[in-house]
Amino acid sequence: MKEIRISLDGMEINFETAKAMTKALAQSYNLDTDLLAWQDRKKKTHSPPEVNCDTEEFKGWEEYGRHHGGRWEMRINNGEYTMIYS
Secondary structure, three states, X not given: OEEXXXXXXXXXXXXXXXXXXXXXXXXHHOOOOOEEEEEEOOOOEEEOOOOOOOOOOOOHHHHHHHHOOOOEEEEEOOOOEEEEEO
16 A cells, blocks of 8 residues: 655644545546545544554554555645545
8 A cells, every 4th residue: 555645734624625635636546536544633532443453563453444445645734634545
Protein backbone atom coordinates (compact mmCIF):
# COMPACT_ATOMS: atom_id res chain seq x y z
CA MET A 1 0.00 0.00 0.00
CA LYS A 2 1.27 3.43 -0.89
CA GLU A 3 1.32 6.02 1.90
CA ILE A 4 0.53 9.62 0.96
CA ARG A 5 1.16 12.36 3.51
CA ILE A 6 -0.69 15.64 3.23
CA SER A 7 0.24 18.66 5.31
CA LEU A 8 -2.09 21.64 5.53
CA ASP A 9 -0.89 24.85 7.14
CA GLY A 10 -2.95 27.92 7.87
CA MET A 11 -6.41 26.34 7.99
CA GLU A 12 -8.40 24.01 10.21
CA ILE A 13 -10.23 21.17 8.53
CA ASN A 14 -12.94 18.83 9.72
CA PHE A 15 -13.56 15.17 8.93
CA GLU A 16 -15.89 15.83 5.98
CA THR A 17 -13.38 18.17 4.34
CA ALA A 18 -10.56 15.66 4.88
CA LYS A 19 -12.70 12.90 3.40
CA ALA A 20 -13.65 14.97 0.34
CA MET A 21 -10.03 16.00 -0.29
CA THR A 22 -8.63 12.49 0.00
CA LYS A 23 -11.42 10.98 -2.10
CA ALA A 24 -10.71 13.45 -4.92
CA LEU A 25 -7.04 12.53 -4.76
CA ALA A 26 -7.79 8.78 -4.69
CA GLN A 27 -10.13 9.15 -7.67
CA SER A 28 -7.32 10.72 -9.67
CA TYR A 29 -5.65 7.29 -9.45
CA ASN A 30 -8.74 5.08 -9.56
CA LEU A 31 -12.21 6.36 -10.53
CA ASP A 32 -13.85 3.36 -8.85
CA THR A 33 -12.11 3.85 -5.50
CA ASP A 34 -13.85 3.09 -2.22
CA LEU A 35 -13.09 4.35 1.26
CA LEU A 36 -12.28 1.14 3.14
CA ALA A 37 -11.20 2.41 6.56
CA TRP A 38 -10.53 5.70 8.32
CA GLN A 39 -9.53 7.37 11.56
CA ASP A 40 -10.52 10.74 13.01
CA ARG A 41 -7.92 11.26 15.74
CA LYS A 42 -9.59 14.48 16.95
CA LYS A 43 -12.81 12.65 17.81
CA LYS A 44 -11.02 9.43 18.76
CA THR A 45 -13.10 7.38 16.34
CA HIS A 46 -12.44 5.09 13.40
CA SER A 47 -14.15 2.76 10.98
CA PRO A 48 -14.76 -0.08 10.93
CA PRO A 49 -15.24 0.27 14.69
CA GLU A 50 -15.61 -3.34 15.75
CA VAL A 51 -12.50 -4.81 14.14
CA ASN A 52 -10.37 -6.55 16.77
CA CYS A 53 -7.24 -7.45 14.85
CA ASP A 54 -4.69 -5.01 16.28
CA THR A 55 -1.07 -5.94 15.74
CA GLU A 56 2.09 -4.46 17.21
CA GLU A 57 2.46 -2.25 14.15
CA PHE A 58 -1.14 -1.42 13.11
CA LYS A 59 -4.54 -0.82 14.68
CA GLY A 60 -7.47 -3.05 13.70
CA TRP A 61 -9.08 -0.53 11.36
CA GLU A 62 -5.74 -0.14 9.51
CA GLU A 63 -5.30 -3.91 9.25
CA TYR A 64 -8.81 -4.14 7.86
CA GLY A 65 -8.03 -1.55 5.17
CA ARG A 66 -4.73 -3.20 4.28
CA HIS A 67 -6.28 -6.65 3.91
CA HIS A 68 -9.43 -5.60 2.06
CA GLY A 69 -7.88 -4.03 -1.02
CA GLY A 70 -6.30 -0.88 0.39
CA ARG A 71 -4.04 0.76 -2.19
CA TRP A 72 -3.70 4.31 -0.83
CA GLU A 73 -3.27 5.33 2.78
CA MET A 74 -3.63 9.09 3.06
CA ARG A 75 -2.57 10.83 6.26
CA ILE A 76 -3.46 14.47 6.80
CA ASN A 77 -1.41 16.54 9.26
CA ASN A 78 0.59 13.67 10.73
CA GLY A 79 -2.42 11.40 11.14
CA GLU A 80 -5.01 13.88 12.39
CA TYR A 81 -7.15 12.15 9.78
CA THR A 82 -6.23 8.93 7.97
CA MET A 83 -8.16 7.42 5.06
CA ILE A 84 -7.50 4.13 3.30
CA TYR A 85 -8.85 3.76 -0.25
CA SER A 86 -8.98 0.94 -2.74
